Amino acid sequence: MIRYTYVQSRLRRALRSGFQHLAPQLANLHLTPITVDIGDAAQIINNFRPDIAFFRAGSTLNSSPNRCPGDLKVSWKWGSDWAAVESQIDRTEYLQVLSQVNFYMKQHNARYGFALTDTELVPIKRLDANGNLLVARAIPWEAGGPGRLTVLLGLWYLGMLGAADDDWQLL
Template sequence: MTIPPFTVPQTWATRSVMDTLADHNPTLNVTANPAHIVPTNAADLAVTQIVRWQTFNLDCLRQAYGDILDDYPVPTVVSHLGPHMVNGLNQFKQVVIDYLFPRLTHPLQTGATVLGARLGAGLPNVSLKKDTIVDWPRRSGLSLISDDGTHFLVGCVLMGSQWDSAWLERSYVLGDVSQPLRRVAAYCLATDTRYGFVLTPKEVVVVRVSGTAYDARQPCRIEWQAVPWDASGPDTLTVNLSLWFISMMSLNPNHHGLCPPGAAPSLNLWLRYQDPAGSIAYKHHLSLRQAFCLPTGAEAEGAH
C-alpha cells in the first residue's frame, strides 16, 4: 500500500487514531434539565420510515477503516476531563467544541488524506462548527462543514432530559419521540447530506438519511444507532469514533449526497474485482481499503 504524504513531527507525542478516539469523554455535571423540546426547526416531512442502523457496529466499521485506525499516528491531545458544568444547551455545545472537537481534528485530517490518496483526488478542508444555517431559519446545532460552506455532517443538540433514544424503542407510535431524528433528516434534505447526528449529554445518535434533496414531500428513510456518552476503551464504539466514522463516510464524494430510500449500501459491502496480476481482490465501497480475502461476515458484489 502506498503511504500518503502525511507525517507527524517526531517531537510530538503520538497515538493511533483508534486510541485517540477511544478515550474517555469529559465528565459532565448537568444542572439544567428542561422537560420538553423547544418546537423550533420542526421537521415537516412526508412519509418517513425510521429503522435501527444495524450495521453501524464496530465490527463492520473496522472492516472499512481498521487500517487507518491502527496504522496512522496522530498527535496526542491532552484535555481536561472535568467534571464540566453544563447549565444549558449553549454550555453543552461549548464543552463539545472545547474538549471533543480537538480530539477529532487530527484524526479527520489523517483520514481525509488517506481517503483522498485512494480516490486520487484532494478532499476539502473541513471543520466542526456550531449553529450553521442549513435552510433559513433552520440551523444545525453542530456541523462538519467545508471552507466553501458545504455541509458534510448536520446535527441536533439537546439535553438528556429532553430526549433519549430509548424512547424510540419503547414507543409504539413515534410521534413527537421521533422529532429530533426528523429534524436531522430535514437538515440532510436541505443540504443534500446523507449523514447527521443527535447529541445529548447522555449519548450520540448517528443518523443516515436517504431521500430526495431539497424536497421534503418525497418519502424519506432514517437509519439510526445510539452510542453512550460514557463509552470508552479498547474495542468499544465511542462518541468520538462514531462521529469520525460518519465524517469519513461523508467525505467520500460517492457517498456524501442523498440516495433514494433503501438504496444506501450495507456498511460491510466490499466490491470484488480482478487485479492486474489476475487475482481476485476486494475493495471496501466506503474506504477503498483493499484485501485479498473477504472479511468474515462481509458482503461482496462485482465492482461496477
C-alpha cells in the same frame, strides 16, 4: 453542552491529522477534507441552522454545504430509548428530533446526520428522498476499551463518511 466543547477540538484535530496523512491519496480516494464547527459555519439555507456542521475545510464562511448535520439535545429532553416508550409525549419528542435532523439532511442533500446528547451519540442515515431513516444503535459516552466504538470515534467516522465525495450526498 460541555461535552461537545470537549469533543469539538479533539474531533477537529483528528480530522485534520487524518486528511494530512491521506493528502497524497485524496483525489484517488474521492475524499474532500472536512472540518467540524457550529452549524452557522456551513451554508445556511432559508435561515435554518443545525447545531453542528461537517463542511469542506478551508471554505469561506457559509459557503460549503453541511455534509453531516448534527443536533444537540440534553438527555432529559430526548433519548434514543424514547423510541420504545409508552408515553405519547416522549415518543412524539423522539420523532420530532429525528424529523429535525432529517430536515437538515434534506436541505443539504446529506445522507448522514446525528443527534448528540450528554449521554449518547445517535448516528442517522437518510435512506431515500422520502424521508426514510436508518437510526443506528446509540453510542454511550461511557463506552470505551478495545473493540468498543466511542462517541469521539463515532463522530470522526461520520465525518469521514461526509468526506466521501461519491457517497455523502443523497440526490
